[in-house]
Amino acid sequence: MDESLEQLIALRVNGVRHEVVVPPRRTLSDVLRHDLGLTGTHVGCEHGICGACTVIVDGAAVRSCLLLAVQVEDCEIETVEGLAGPDGEPNALQRAFHENRAQQCGFCTPGFLMLAEAAIRERGSMTEEEVTDLLASNVCRCTGYDAILAAVNQVMKERR
């Protein structure tokens, strides 16, 4: 069989196992959006600069446009759709974004949420300086960084 042809792979996304048939060149971001219909993950630059497509893989925030779906078989993948509780109640980070009006056009929001969510879980709390350093990873083209910083810092403060 020509291995550049489509392959059957199994992905676990937000706790649900999916089987998809994809060509090896398909990125995780495209599989999430096109094959699984999880369009909460946004795709900006497609070469790892903007961070809009950030998702959590095995506990770490990663850029899903820089991963091939075939690379993350057997990994735990989390997308923005998985943040809210089972009843649709926003989690603490999402509430903080809401309260601080930390979005303008909203395109970068899912990426920032997943970036910050992974850091909150991994590190518990962070100083304001560490938050600034972390968030420098992603681009908000509306330049609404102050509100995003305020939202993430609010969550960090609540946890201290």
Add this chain to the structure above:
Amino acid sequence: MKPPPFAYQRAFSAADAVARLAEAGDEAKLLAGGQSLVPMLAFRLVRPTVLIDLKPVEELSYLRVDDDGALWVGALTPHRGLESIEPRLIARGHRLLPEAARWVGHAPIRARGTFAGSLAHADPSAEWCLMCVLLDADLTVLGPAGSRVVPAREFFRGYLTTDLAADEMIVEARLPATGPAVALEEVARRHGDFALASAAVALDVDGAGICQGARIALGGVAEVPMRAGVAEAGLTGHPLDQEAIREAAALATRDLEPLPNAGVSGDYRRRLTRVLVERALSTARERARKDGGDG
């Protein structure tokens, strides 16, 4: 853009990866963390026919220290593995590595990108390439006929070009320990961007403040990360005063001819490098004074 089509294979050991490379021919590429390769694919700068995924080769992700205090870094160790290196390794002559790791891209890149992936990509502004050249690291390279050891200074051959044959891969690197008098300085347009210039130094300073040995490495300002041999020799045997530091920085950058990059001129980058060398030498000197006793 999207990556062009390719065939996908998984390797289950370093030997398996090398055998697959040999079989697949010149147009095959190894895929480690993919944080340099996937953007290259998206830009269609490379069009491999086969990608061989090293993810299942878990035994190549490790850090261990030998009897000489040197750190052996497994090829597939992610950047964040060096960022969060144990305090006992920092105390044993590897303090510069976590400092360098924090300059590598951003947290999501450091979670996936690998140490040797960066070396094999060989961007002259990359932090691990600079560290290996500074520390006189030895790289162990595996091919179908067995392994060989390549000194870092012979490994980098040109822009994105290394000593690796098409059917070889890096399996580990040995980074010798240093004294406390080390420093890395870097300037990028934004944090996480490729460096416009970087300078790393490692000094041996005796109790009287005399420099007994100096290493100065420059990143991002030539086709490969380079050492400033003349400036190193000039510092050795002399007191590390401000004048000596200024002179060494001038000497280290005198003959540089960096290309214009990211909207700045080559001349700016040369002068920037001089300032970075000066700062790195000053920081290293301060560290020798402060921490010299336990070096």
